Amino acid sequence: MNRGLALLIVLVVIAAALSLSWGDNGLAPQDIVAALRGDPIAAIILGTVRAPRVATALLVGACLGVAGAITQAVMRNPLAEPGLLGINSGASLGVALLVIGAEGAVGHLMPLAGFAGAAVAATAIYVLAWRGGTSSIRLILVGIGIGAATGAVTSLLTVFGDIRDVQRALAWMAGSIYNADWTKLRWLAVWSLPALAITWCLARDLDLSAFDDDVSGALGLPLQAMRAALIALCTLLAGASVAAAGPISFVGLLAPQLVRGLSSRHAVRLPAAALCGALLLGGADLVGRLVQLPAGLLTPVIGVPFVGLLLWRRRND
Amino acid sequence: MPNLDAILPGRRRNRRALGLVLLIALVLPMALWALTVGSSQIAPGVWFDALMHPDGSREHIVLLDIRLPRMLAGLLVGAQLAVAGAIMQAVTANPLASPGLLGINAGAAFAVVLALAFTSIDASGSLVWFAFGGAGVAGGCVYALGSIGRGGATPLKLALAGAVLTAFLTSVTTSLLLLDQGTLDNLRLWAAGSLTGRSLSTVAELAPYGLAGLACALAAARPIMTLSLGGDLASTVGQNVVRWRLLAGLLVVVLAGSAVALAGPVGFVGLVVPHAARMLVGADYRWIMAYSAPLGALLVLVADTGIRWLVGIDLPVGITMALLGSPVFIALARRRSGMMR
Amino acid sequence: MTEPTSPVLLQAHDVTIGYDGRDIMNRLSIGIERGRFTALLGPNGCGKSTLLRALAGLLAPRSGTIRLEGQPIAQLSRKQLARRLSFLPQIPRAPDDITVRDLVEQGRYPHRRPLAPWSAADRAACTEALELTHMVALADQPLAALSGGQRQRAWLAMTLAQSADILLLDEPTTYLDMAHQLELLALLRRLVDERGKTVLAVLHDINQAGQFADKLALLSNGSIAGLGRPVDVVTPEIIRTVFHVDGMVLPNPMAPGPLFLPRTALTIIDATGEDATRS
Numbered sequence: 001m002n003r004g005l006a007l008l009i010v011l012v013v014i015a016a017a018l019s020l021s022w023g024d025n026g027l028a029p030q031d032i033v034a035a036l037r038g039d040p041i042a043a044i045i046l047g048t049v050r051a052p053r054v055a056t057a058l059l060v061g062a063c064l065g066v067a068g069a070i071t072q073a074v075m076r077n078p079l080a081e082p083g084l085l086g087i088n089s090g091a092s093l094g095v096a097l098l099v100i101g102a103e104g105a106v107g108h109l110m111p112l113a114g115f116a117g118a119a120v121a122a123t124a125i126y127v128l129a130w131r132g133g134t135s136s137i138r139l140i141l142v143g144i145g146i147g148a149a150t151g152a153v154t155s156l157l158t159v160f161g162d163i164r165d166v167q168r169a170l171a172w173m174a175g176s177i178y179n180a181d182w183t184k185l186r187w188l189a190v191w192s193l194p195a196l197a198i199t200w201c202l203a204r205d206l207d208l209s210a211f212d213d214d215v216s217g218a219l220g221l222p223l224q225a226m227r228a229a230l231i232a233l234c235t236l237l238a239g240a241s242v243a244a245a246g247p248i249s250f251v252g253l254l255a256p257q258l259v260r261g262l263s264s265r266h267a268v269r270l271p272a273a274a275l276c277g278a279l280l281l282g283g284a285d286l287v288g289r290l291v292q293l294p295a296g297l298l299t300p301v302i303g304v305p306f307v308g309l310l311l312w313r314r315r316n317d
Numbered sequence: 318m319p320n321l322d323a324i325l326p327g328r329r330r331n332r333r334a335l336g337l338v339l340l341i342a343l344v345l346p347m348a349l350w351a352l353t354v355g356s357s358q359i360a361p362g363v364w365f366d367a368l369m370h371p372d373g374s375r376e377h378i379v380l381l382d383i384r385l386p387r388m389l390a391g392l393l394v395g396a397q398l399a400v401a402g403a404i405m406q407a408v409t410a411n412p413l414a415s416p417g418l419l420g421i422n423a424g425a426a427f428a429v430v431l432a433l434a435f436t437s438i439d440a441s442g443s444l445v446w447f448a449f450g451g452a453g454v455a456g457g458c459v460y461a462l463g464s465i466g467r468g469g470a471t472p473l474k475l476a477l478a479g480a481v482l483t484a485f486l487t488s489v490t491t492s493l494l495l496l497d498q499g500t501l502d503n504l505r506l507w508a509a510g511s512l513t514g515r516s517l518s519t520v521a522e523l524a525p526y527g528l529a530g531l532a533c534a535l536a537a538a539r540p541i542m543t544l545s546l547g548g549d550l551a552s553t554v555g556q557n558v559v560r561w562r563l564l565a566g567l568l569v570v571v572l573a574g575s576a577v578a579l580a581g582p583v584g585f586v587g588l589v590v591p592h593a594a595r596m597l598v599g600a601d602y603r604w605i606m607a608y609s610a611p612l613g614a615l616l617v618l619v620a621d622t623g624i625r626w627l628v629g630i631d632l633p634v635g636i637t638m639a640l641l642g643s644p645v646f647i648a649l650a651r652r653r654s655g656m657m658r
Numbered sequence: 659m660t661e662p663t664s665p666v667l668l669q670a671h672d673v674t675i676g677y678d679g680r681d682i683m684n685r686l687s688i689g690i691e692r693g694r695f696t697a698l699l700g701p702n703g704c705g706k707s708t709l710l711r712a713l714a715g716l717l718a719p720r721s722g723t724i725r726l727e728g729q730p731i732a733q734l735s736r737k738q739l740a741r742r743l744s745f746l747p748q749i750p751r752a753p754d755d756i757t758v759r760d761l762v763e764q765g766r767y768p769h770r771r772p773l774a775p776w777s778a779a780d781r782a783a784c785t786e787a788l789e790l791t792h793m794v795a796l797a798d799q800p801l802a803a804l805s806g807g808q809r810q811r812a813w814l815a816m817t818l819a820q821s822a823d824i825l826l827l828d829e830p831t832t833y834l835d836m837a838h839q840l841e842l843l844a845l846l847r848r849l850v851d852e853r854g855k856t857v858l859a860v861l862h863d864i865n866q867a868g869q870f871a872d873k874l875a876l877l878s879n880g881s882i883a884g885l886g887r888p889v890d891v892v893t894p895e896i897i898r899t900v901f902h903v904d905g906m907v908l909p910n911p912m913a914p915g916p917l918f919l920p921r922t923a924l925t926i927i928d929a930t931g932e933d934a935t936r937s
Contacts (some may be wrong), residue, residue, distance in 0.1 A: 010328060075775055076753075077473070077474070077477060079462070079474065079477040079478060079481060080477065081481070083480075083484055084477075084480065088484075128647055129596050130649070130652075131651055136648060137473060138651060140473060140476070141413075141473075141646075141647075141650030142474070142647050142650050142651070143648060144418070144476060144480055144646070144650075145643045145644075145647035146643070146647070148481070148584060148639050148642070148643045148646070149643035149644070151638065151639065152636045152639030152643070153636075153640075155508075155509040155635070155636055155639075156632070156633075156636045157507075158505055158509070159505055159506055159509050159511075159633055159636070165374075165932075166505065166905055167495070170491055170495055171492065171495060174488070174491055174492060174495060188657060201772060201773060204767060204770065204772075205631070207760075207764060208764060208767055209750065210752070210753045211750070211752050211753075211764070212746070212747070212750060212751040212752075213712075213716075214711065214747040214750070215746075215747060215750045215751070215752070216714055217714075217715075217716045218714050218716060218737065218740060218743075218744060218745035218746075218747075219744075219764060219765065219767045219768060219820065220736045220737035220738075220739065220740025220741070220768035221736060221767065222735070222736045222737075223736075227447040234482065248487070249484050249485065249488055250484075251671050253481065261755075261757060264753065264756040264757065264760045265760065288634070293492070294492075296488070297488060297489070297491075297492040300485045300488050300489060301489075303485070
């Protein structure tokens with residue numbers, strides 16, 4: 001067992017335990033044990049508020065970490081992140097359309113609108129990047145273009161929408177795990193767990209995807225089909241996350257970056273990126289609870305020093 | 318440095334000069350047209366009276382306080398962003414370089430929102446310094462981030478670093494706006510990139526920075542062209558590359574920063590206009606920069622006015638430009654992605 | 659002396675290849691013989707790399723077919739083809755931080771079923787590839803830390819680990835110094851003689867090609883200008899038409915095969931104005 005992976009698991013468990021006990025009503029470790037033994041008050045706080053929230057944060061973080069690892073391999077660029085596939089901008093547009101455009105209470109439809117927006121944007125990018133086949137460079141550039149276009153339509157809606165609707169939409173766009181519950185978590189799990197498993201089975205193909213087209217093709221990788229499948233998986237993972245927690249930036253960029261040094265094999269990198277993403281978002285949610293800010297706004301704040309660190313470490317490359 | 322003018326046939330040079338004069342001449346009628354378009358009908362002749370003998374009538378107030386500053390802001394912002402883009406494309410030898418794509422606009426916008434949210438400053442003349450600071454820091458970060466790894470600052474890596482930084486700044490800007498509904502209501506229009514609501518005094522406060530930046534850029538066109546040959550070649554022909562790169566960076570910061578202070582982050586002008594100029598005049602950056610100024614001014618003015626005229630909606634110009642510009646960008650990416658690695 | 663005729667293993671029949679509406683080669687046919695070392699030579703921009711990529715199945719010809727033992731390669735899956743045929747591009751690219759061992763192990767990709775564990779055959783193939791290329795000592799170095807020549811040998815090791823009977827190599831000697839060039843060519847020779855591999859390599863040095871290869875294929879403007887044993891192909895006339903170089907041919911005093919001594923180039927820049935650094 002890889003030592004780095006083991007360390008990550010320990011850290012995630014610690015973060016989860018801290019996260020379960022910290023909050024408006026503090027729970028000592030013995031309270032958690034009490035809840036498990038059947039203490040009703042502790043069980044309510046733990047079971048209906050804390051536990052789903054912590055589990056959602058960890059699972060969303062894991063999905064984003066893996067989605068980021070896929071993007072970085074497929075785009076062959078360490079700065080790529082799932083947001084480039086239009087996931088975040090598409091989801092934001094979907095939600096803005098719903099909240100600002102539709103009448104009445106639509107809160108329960110927001111995850112669906114987010115997922116639909118993400119899927120439509122990713123599909124549009126894939127189709128527009130197709131020119132007798134796709135190339136990683138075209139995917140990136142078309143992704144930037146689609147991101148700008150969807151962003152423009154979203155701003156259009158925020159400029160002309162009712163200010164309360166706009167604030168609701170913007171609050172969703174900030175990304176948060178405030179109102180996680182078991183139902184949402186179950187949906188997230190149904191979408192993401194199979195995708196996570198399939199991605200891990202494709203670890204070897206991901207290894208080869210990071211090579212150039214001629215090398216991976218000559219080694220027998222069915223390039224176009226694999227790229228389409230990987231992008232679909234990435235959309236599924238990041239889209240499910242965005243539906244559950246809103247757009248969360250930087251986890252998809254950082255988590256795979258931070259674990260790059262562990263191994264060049266995706267068989268190790270994928271679980272490591274998942275754990276690291278879970279740790280990042282779990283930590284951001286925990287800190288966010290303490291300072292009363294949504295986790296999605298904290299991930300960049302946590303992320304920037306890490307980017308600085310990476311820059312410093314790679315300064316001599 | 319080879320003097321292209323000496324090599325080029327005189328006729329071609331004359332044709333370029335004539336084109337430039339025509340473009341500049343086109344700005345005036347377009348500017349007058351922009352003054353006539355709007356929700357209230359104002360006869361084309363009234364603007365002359367309004368300028369010469371303002372009598373405080375409603376028409377004159379609309380012209381002087383709403384349409385004139387908007388028109389001037391459009392011209393300035395367009396010219397400044399286009400020239401800033403041209404400089405960036407020359408200095409980085411990078412067809413994707415532009416203030417919007419490389420995070421410079423987002424940096425300036427973030428700094429301005431920061432200043433408005435946490436200080437009591439609201440004079441444009443002071444805010445512009447925040448914009449300069451934000452633009453400079455963001456540009457520096459993107460360049461540093463895009464230069465890591467082998468191969469240095471390739472177009473692709475710079476564009477990615479710009480996208481990453483823009484995502485980060487946008488999310489932090491959003492959180493600042495979320496803190497306070499009042500700020501959100503005041504700033505959402507500006508944050509989308511808009512020419513409305515500028516007073517003549519705001520334009521007058523910011524115009525000197527932009528005009529000075531434009532003048533310096535055109536004066537420095539020759540050394541900037543030399544920079545476009547690449548660092549090694551530029552220094553072998555005797556240029557102090559470090560000094561000129563810094564100066565070029567400073568110019569970009571002043572041009573883009575004051576444009577953002579005036580109109581918020583407006584994307585794609587700085588990307589698309591230099592490419593259009595290159596199609597017209599070829600690879601000579603001195604001509605590209607000279608053409609970019611009137612082309613950019615025309616693009617922003619005509620797009621802003623045209624939308625108002627066609628649809629009757631007051632669309633923020635940042636959104637208009639993104640809706641017009643992103644298809645052009647995607648087409649460019651599909652056609653020429655091979656050379657951006 | 660009669661040359662035993664080997665049956666053709668890999669064959670391009672009447673192929674037309676082009677990018678973006680421009681034909682690089684028009685109705686070209688060539689057969690690569692089994693168990694031979696064939697060197698592909700030609701001036702810059704004549705289509706050597708294009709032909710190699712088409713033979714590797716990476717570029718679909720606009721018309722015509724490429725057959726492996728008589729079967730069109732378009733009918734084979736990518737993995738099936740990769741088990742029979744390996745290809746090393748001129749400038750292969752991999753993630754910076756990959757180690758030599760991880761790179762070489764990628765060569766086993768076509769032999770592994772999904773989720774199947776690492777087998778004894780996989781391990782043996784990788785070890786052998788590292789040994790043949792003298793890369794064992796460098797196996798745990800990251801690729802980015804190696805010199806150009808070492809990197810080239812690491813890539814060759816990956817290609818060998820693929821255990822395919824056909825090796826297509828695009829300018830494998832380009833980044834190597836003279837000693838490593840000779841060593842690599844000797845290795846290819848040994849693979850052909852001792853393992854019965856079929857090698858097709860793009861080479862630049864006609865004298866090295868004449869010394870090590872069984873057959874030379876000369877490509878000029880997208881068509882085959884000569885195919886045969888070095889002594890038959892390396893003649894002043896053919897060299898002049900293909901390379902636009904004037905010179906004379908002598909018998910090689912140290913090895914079988916001809917030796918070409920160039921005198922002058924007939925044209926400095928070729929008619930198409932092609933960039934001389936590209937090929």
